[in-house]
Amino acid sequence: xxxxxxxxxxxxxxxxxYIFIAIKSRAGSTHEFYIAGKGVHPVANGMATAxxxxxxxxxxxxxxxxxxxxxxxxVYLMGWTGGYVLLALLLAPYLRKFGQYxxxxxxxxxxxxxxxxxxxxxxxxxxxxxxVAGQMRGVGIVFSRFLEVEIETGVIIGMGIVFFYAVLGxxxxxxxxxxxxxxxxxxxxxxxxIFISILITGNPIPQFGFxxxxxxxxxxxxxxxxxxxxxxxxxxYTSGLKETIDVFCITAALMLGTAGLPHVIVRFFTVPDxxxxxxxxxxxxxxxxxxxxxxxxxxxxxxxxxxxxxxDVSYQEAPQWFKNWEDIGLIAWRDKNNDGLIxxxxxxxxxxxxxxxLDSKGEFGERVIANNSxxxxxxxxxxxxxxxxxxxxxxxxxxxxxxALVAAGxxxxxxxxxAGLLLVISASVSHDLIKKTFATNITEKKELLYARFSVLxxxxxxxxxxxxxxxxxxQVVAFAFGLAAATLFPALLLGIFTKKINKEGAISxxxxxxxxxxTYIVYFKFMHxxxxxxSNWLWGISPEGIGTIGMVINISVSLIVSLxxxxxxxxxxxxxxxxxxx
Amino acid sequence: xxxxxxxxDQYWKKNIQIVTILLSxxxxxxxxFGIIFVNHLDQINFFGFKLGFWFAQQGSILIFVAIxxxxxxxxxxxxxxxxxEIDD
Numbered sequence: 001x002x003x004x005x006x007x008x009x010x011x012x013x014x015x016x017x018y019i020f021i022a023i024k025s026r027a028g029s030t031h032e033f034y035i036a037g038k039g040v041h042p043v044a045n046g047m048a049t050a051x052x053x054x055x056x057x058x059x060x061x062x063x064x065x066x067x068x069x070x071x072x073x074x075v076y077l078m079g080w081t082g083g084y085v086l087l088a089l090l091l092a093p094y095l096r097k098f099g100q101y102x103x104x105x106x107x108x109x110x111x112x113x114x115x116x117x118x119x120x121x122x123x124x125x126x127x128x129x130x131x132v133a134g135q136m137r138g139v140g141i142v143f144s145r146f147l148e149v150e151i152e153t154g155v156i157i158g159m160g161i162v163f164f165y166a167v168l169g170x171x172x173x174x175x176x177x178x179x180x181x182x183x184x185x186x187x188x189x190x191x192x193x194i195f196i197s198i199l200i201t202g203n204p205i206p207q208f209g210f211x212x213x214x215x216x217x218x219x220x221x222x223x224x225x226x227x228x229x230x231x232x233x234x235x236x237y238t239s240g241l242k243e244t245i246d247v248f249c250i251t252a253a254l255m256l257g258t259a260g261l262p263h264v265i266v267r268f269f270t271v272p273d274x275x276x277x278x279x280x281x282x283x284x285x286x287x288x289x290x291x292x293x294x295x296x297x298x299x300x301x302x303x304x305x306x307x308x309x310x311x312d313v314s315y316q317e318a319p320q321w322f323k324n325w326e327d328i329g330l331i332a333w334r335d336k337n338n339d340g341l342i343x344x345x346x347x348x349x350x351x352x353x354x355x356x357x358l359d360s361k362g363e364f365g366e367r368v369i370a371n372n373s374x375x376x377x378x379x380x381x382x383x384x385x386x387x388x389x390x391x392x393x394x395x396x397x398x399x400x401x402x403x404a405l406v407a408a409g410x411x412x413x414x415x416x417x418x419a420g421l422l423l424v425i426s427a428s429v430s431h432d433l434i435k436k437t438f439a440t441n442i443t444e445k446k447e448l449l450y451a452r453f454s455v456l457x458x459x460x461x462x463x464x465x466x467x468x469x470x471x472x473x474x475q476v477v478a479f480a481f482g483l484a485a486a487t488l489f490p491a492l493l494l495g496i497f498t499k500k501i502n503k504e505g506a507i508s509x510x511x512x513x514x515x516x517x518x519t520y521i522v523y524f525k526f527m528h529x530x531x532x533x534x535s536n537w538l539w540g541i542s543p544e545g546i547g548t549i550g551m552v553i554n555i556s557v558s559l560i561v562s563l564x565x566x567x568x569x570x571x572x573x574x575x576x577x578x579x580x581x582x
Numbered sequence: 583x584x585x586x587x588x589x590x591d592q593y594w595k596k597n598i599q600i601v602t603i604l605l606s607x608x609x610x611x612x613x614x615f616g617i618i619f620v621n622h623l624d625q626i627n628f629f630g631f632k633l634g635f636w637f638a639q640q641g642s643i644l645i646f647v648a649i650x651x652x653x654x655x656x657x658x659x660x661x662x663x664x665x666x667e668i669d670d
Contacts, residue, residue, distance in 0.1 A: 074638035211630035282650040296639040582661045
């Protein structure tokens with residue numbers, strides 16, 4: 001069978017499975033719709049959390065990014081796992097003890113204020129939509145490359161599936177579907193990694209394999225990769241390029257942001273008790289760590305294979321995958337030195353960086369691009385970071401069924417995250433805005449109807465993001481984490497660990513964190529992208545890491561304002577005492 | 583009542599202690615070994631990896647997992663002690 005029909009088969013089977021599970025676990029009440037009736041086993045919840053958390057960004061983009069960043073890629077690896085330690089130790093048990101439906105619920109109650117609740121909903125919606133947009137690009141790439149349909153059609157199919165099981169099953173349906181999606185995605189991630197590890201080093205465990213010797217030479221893989229890269233003029237793969245302070249702040253922002261992401265926190269509301277909430281966080285991190293410790297191995301193998309199979313190879317003899325990805329516009333090549341060979345070097349090949357294709361073919365059959373050549377660099381190739389994981393099995397010449405499996409896994413990752421995000425968006429609208437703020441007397445049945453209706457609206461908006469991508473999807477990812485770190489995380493942390501912080505403190509703190517972080521990111525990413533380099537940054541901290549400073553500002557403002565305003569009421573102090581007990 | 587309040591305070595103090603110690607390890611494994619001291623540790627070879635590189639891309643994650651499970655155990659014990667004292 002061809003890759004395409006295999007992909008149809010695998011994707012079809014997995015989608016059928018998701019729909020079957022959704023029908024089997026329909027939600028009948030708001031309790032089931034928002035938090036799956038609190039009856040989810042910690043292991044199942046751990047898997048669902050892992051699938052919810054590992055998005056298209058983790059599955060498709062991360063290893064590719066790391067393979068071009070080398071050691072600095074650790075910001076993602078540590079940042080997106082270390083946050084779970086904070087979640088497990090500082091937030092999850094207490095929020096579970098509090099026992100309400102949403103994150104704004106906690107903030108609204110703890111700070112006895114609907115203004116605080118609405119501010120939290122605002123932060124939540126900005127953070128979550130930013131994230132959904134990223135998933136849609138992932139779905140679009142997979143559909144256009146492997147199923148050869150238009151991106152629009154792919155997005156509509158994907159959104160249809162998500163809508164179906166999110167509306168029907170709510171949190172309950174989503175949770176059990178995500179368990180299945182975790183199994184699909186982790187299998188799809190590990191199989192090619194194991195095969196490639198065996199091919200390159202003979203070691204079947206990728207985590208050890210990328211530290212092993214090459215199968216045909218007596219040299220460590222990483223050492224060899226460092227040598228190849230220094231030969232072509234790159235810095236060695238295992239060395240860092242970013243400033244230490246920037247690596248520090250980006251890692252911290254990602255960790256703190258992880259702990260403040262509403263769609264992750266809400267997971268801990270679905271388990272039976274406080275002890276299960278702790279265990280859930282532990283299982284979730286194990287399931288996540290399986291992928292996250294494999295990812296840097298995949299990155300190393302991918303970089304090595306990429307250089308080995310295409311550097312100094314003539315375009316006519318270049319492997320088929322190179323041309324396939326060029327066809328859909330994610331690879332571009334221009335023969336700068338007229339030798340007919342493909343050459344990599346450090347620096348960007350073209351100016352602007354992303355290729356704009358003309359309709360003609362060049363001397364060797366390559367697609368001609370309109371961009372100027374970047375004169376300072378001998379690099380001839382543009383490679384979109386997002387394709388490395390998807391192309392990896394092809395680069396390593398693995399059999400077609402593995403390539404099809406990876407496509408199904410990538411879709412599972414994107415859809416499971418999109419569903420979780422859509423659910424928290426809808427819950428915060430129907431529960432926090434409608435039920436708790438604007439129409440407090442509606443019945444449960446009506447609330448459930450509003451909840452389903454808000455999923456519909458959220459799906460349509462997310463679908464529009466996929467079909468008309470806002471062009472800055474990759475950049476706004478920095479928003480999601482930075483904003484969660486600077487707004488929601490401190491409000492939750494302070495609400496549990498101090499009784500001093502009052503409503504005035506929390507609201508002004510969240511707003512200060514939000515405004516500072518948003519301004520910094522918008523200034524460098526959208527208003528003045530030409531100034532976005534380290535000498536202009538505050539203390540050398542990039543927009544990706546600025547959420548860390550935003551958090552410090554949030555906490556300071558909260559403390560100071562709380563000191564000079566009224567004391568927290570007694571019933572709130574009792575509430576805090578309550579949630580601190582097991 | 584005063585007695586059980588005392589227990590609650592005791593419980594909370596112990597809890598804070600556990601969290602502080604575990605978070606120090608968390609900080610050392612990631613920000614310490616993986617970022618601040620990474621170049622020093624890179625001088626050491628560890629099963630084919632530079633040690634700093636290994637901490638940044640593998641070791642820190644494994645330690646994170648360990649920390650959460652140690653926390654689960656310690657808190658389980660603390661919860662039990664707390665319940666027994668309340669029952670007494």
